[in-house]
Amino acid sequence: MQMDIVEWINEHWGIAPEIQLKVFYSVLVLFILTVLRQFLQKAVFWRVTDFRQRYNWKSSIRYTFIILGIIVISIIWVEEVDSFATFFGLISAGLAVALKDPILNLAGWLFILFRRPFEVGDRIQVGDQAGDVIDIRAFQFTLNEIGNWVDSDQSTGRIIHVPNGKVFTEAQFNYHQGFSHIWNEIRVMITFESDWEKAKEILDRIVAAHAETFTQSAKKHLLEASKKFMIFYNTLSPVVYTTVKDNGVMLTxxxxxxxxxxxxxxxxxxxxxxxxxxxxxxxxxxxxxxRIYFNPQEGKQKQADQ
Incomplete structure (x- = not known):
């Protein structure tokens, strides 16, 4: 059977028999790996319903079969062990010079996989780009953008593709790591003539009612976060701060x-x-x-009284 295929290819293409076999086996390996990957992926999707686990399984299967395919095809084309090592040495040297940025992105991908500065579903900011991580691949990760012209960290609807190499050159801000909650502040300015003590009591009551659920949840996550990071707070309860500004009393x-x-x-x-x-x-x-004074004397008198 093998000789028939070789003779047919040699007759129609005029390629050396050794090259013909290697091409044939390479195509066969790619076909088999593709079928196996599709089958395994469908089996996982049939058993797993959580979308996050599905994504993780899909990514793991894809990269496993890519690496496996590279190894098997390399073995097909480079038969001897010494030649195999020399082959990869030359390839590595050439890639290091010609593909500096892609290699940096690939190294960033490995850093993301093993160090896990963020995961799919996390809300992060890298440099000036902020958004929810919706995909992580070998050369780039993808964000569903937030902020920009939209207030209060709402989605803009745009997708941002960020090179993985950015994790080595830009600071990463993760909204979810730590104890998975963030502090927010709302500033309310009232006049000096207002009853600021009554206003503060009202704000205390309102913010306590709205933040009670989040405070209890944060206390549970804080203990786990303290095992990994040096994170601790004396209190997690909501509070209202008082400050005097030029235009009135600021209650935060x-x-x-x-x-x-x-x-x-x-x-x-x-x-x-x-x-x-x-x-x-x-x-x-x-x-x-x-304040505008039409009578200069009136203005001077008011300033003197003050």
Whole structure:
């Protein structure tokens, strides 16, 4: 059977028999590996329903078969062990010079796989790009962009492809690692004439009600995070800070929330603040104002009184 194939190829293509066999075996290996990969992937998808596990299995299977195919085809084309080592040595030297950036990206991929600075599903920022990680491949990872012209870390709908080599040259900010919660602050400015103590009590009550669930959840994750990172907080409870500004009294609500819930919690808290402040005539929002005096003497007298 083998000789028939060789004779047919030699007759029609005029290629040396040794090369013909190697080409034939290479194509056969690729075909078999492709079929096996598809079969294994479908078997995994049939048994696994979680989308994150499906993605991890799919990536692992793909890269395993790619590496296996490279090894098998290399063995087919380079028969002797010494020649095999020499072959890979020359190839490695050439690639190091000609493919510097792709090799750096491949090294970044290995760093991401083993060091795990982030995983699929994490919300991260690398340099000026921020988004949710939706794919990690050998040469680049993909983000579903957030921020930019959209406020409060909401999705823009754009996809960002970032070279893996960026993990060696850019700082990575991970919203999910640690204890999986972030601190958020909402600033409320009221006039000096307002009853700031009453306003602070109202804000304390509102932020405590909205952040209670997140605070309890953060306490559970903090213990696990402290085993890996030097992370500790004296308190995780929401708090309202008081500061005096040029235009009035600044009351800042600081609380914990999940990274992807930041805008939702802000929206709910602000609506409650507006509803509660509307019930109290002695609480007014402050904003930049200017005073104009048409009578110079009146202006001087007011300044003297102050």
């Amino acid at each position: 609500m600081r609380y914990l929330c999940l990274p992807k819930k930041r805008r939702g919690t802000e929206h709910a808290i602000w609506e409650d603040v507006l509803k509660e402040f509307r019930k109290h005539a002695d609480i007014d929002f402050a904003y930049p104002t200017q």
